[in-house]
Amino acid sequence: MLSFENVGLSYGTGPETLRDLNFAIEPNSFQFLTGPSGAGKTSLLKLFLLALKPTRGKIILFGRDSATLSKDEITQIRRRIGVVFQDFRLLDHLTLYENVALPLRVLGQEEATYRSEVFELLRWVGLFERKYSFPTVLSGGEKQRAAIARALIARPEVLLADEPTGNVDPTLARRLLRLFVELHKSGTSVVIATHDLNLMDQFDSARRFVLADGRLHVFE
Template sequence: MSTIIQFENVGLRYGPGAETLSDISFSLVTGGFYFLTGTSGAGKTSLLKLLYLAQRPSRGVLRLFGEDVVMLHRSRLPGFRRRIGVVFQDFRLVPHLSTYDNIALPLRVAGLGEDRIAEPVREMMEWVGLGDRADARPATLSGGEQQRVAIARAVIGRPDILVADEPTGNVDPDMAQRLIGLFEALNRLGTTIVIATHDLPLISTIAHAQMMRLDKGRLIDPTGSLRYPPGHAPAPVEEGRA
């Protein structure tokens, strides 16, 4: 399988202080399913920002789709970003758009006509349990409902990479399993999945997934590619917002 994401000695620093991420090196393959764990402040959200191109590394090499994005011309970034679906921890829904229009947004940005948008959006709303909330604005939705809209929007365009920050943190266990099933279905279609989470019992339900763990801005094994086989994950840790 080909490499879709590659970090080589990547560091990230915000301002003049110490690095938030240091000497990060790993490779992820096309169609892989990965969980990223670590205590609060370990750097998980910062690592995800590098993956969806909200930040560029302060040093090192970051390759996506075989290209060095550190050196990528700014004009090419939008095209790369359209290949990456993102589920943000704070949802980031467009407040004046309905549930339907928030979910349809990536398809419209990609240039699809309305005749090709309606059916997949309606099907997606049913899948995430929001079939009766098509016209609702984000302010009228519960936190769990907003989370489901954010997930539906991220996966509707079948991205090459899906990056998700605590995607099941605001839903009940049954819905969490249903959403993970949606990620698995997308993964079977070839999408590479990277999920930041502290829910180790949830991780254990995905037998083929691999896990990486951050500690104080570093991957905790020297090779930078620590992965635990199913059933051998470390004990749960207290988790907050990274």
């Protein structure tokens, strides 16, 4: 589904932030990405999403060499990937319901085909009663859950989540992890970047990718 071959990344003329990355994300797999602050976890997720281009090496995504893709093809591939960013990226002029439904609206789907699904997902993340609220009145934890719901609504083939439980309490963190596990069981590959060792220990069968000193170490 996704592979890195001798990938390196540097910013400007500086030294490589990430180097010699060789690994693969298989279909229907689950992995945690961890490492110290500043190790490059967010940069790695941006490479997954093709939001950054590698300085060297090759990234293969869904069987395509990313270097050969046009802008339109990159857009099409990104629609197969759900992303939860740390800064949420909710649109303040849209209600919570509208924010979560936005990926389906962009795809041209009629509201009647997804309304009940959006409601069900909002129930799952504990936000059904807030469905017509605007992001400006939501807490950080509520925004986090809304961002997760939006990332999941289009049933992505791959989910990339950057610290998805960073703004919620431990009980809700466990509930969200169960949601990710169920998504994985349905066929989605999941990559969760996190510092939360307790969270990772709850799903110890997942692979762990550890970034340190610019290199990636894989623990099965």
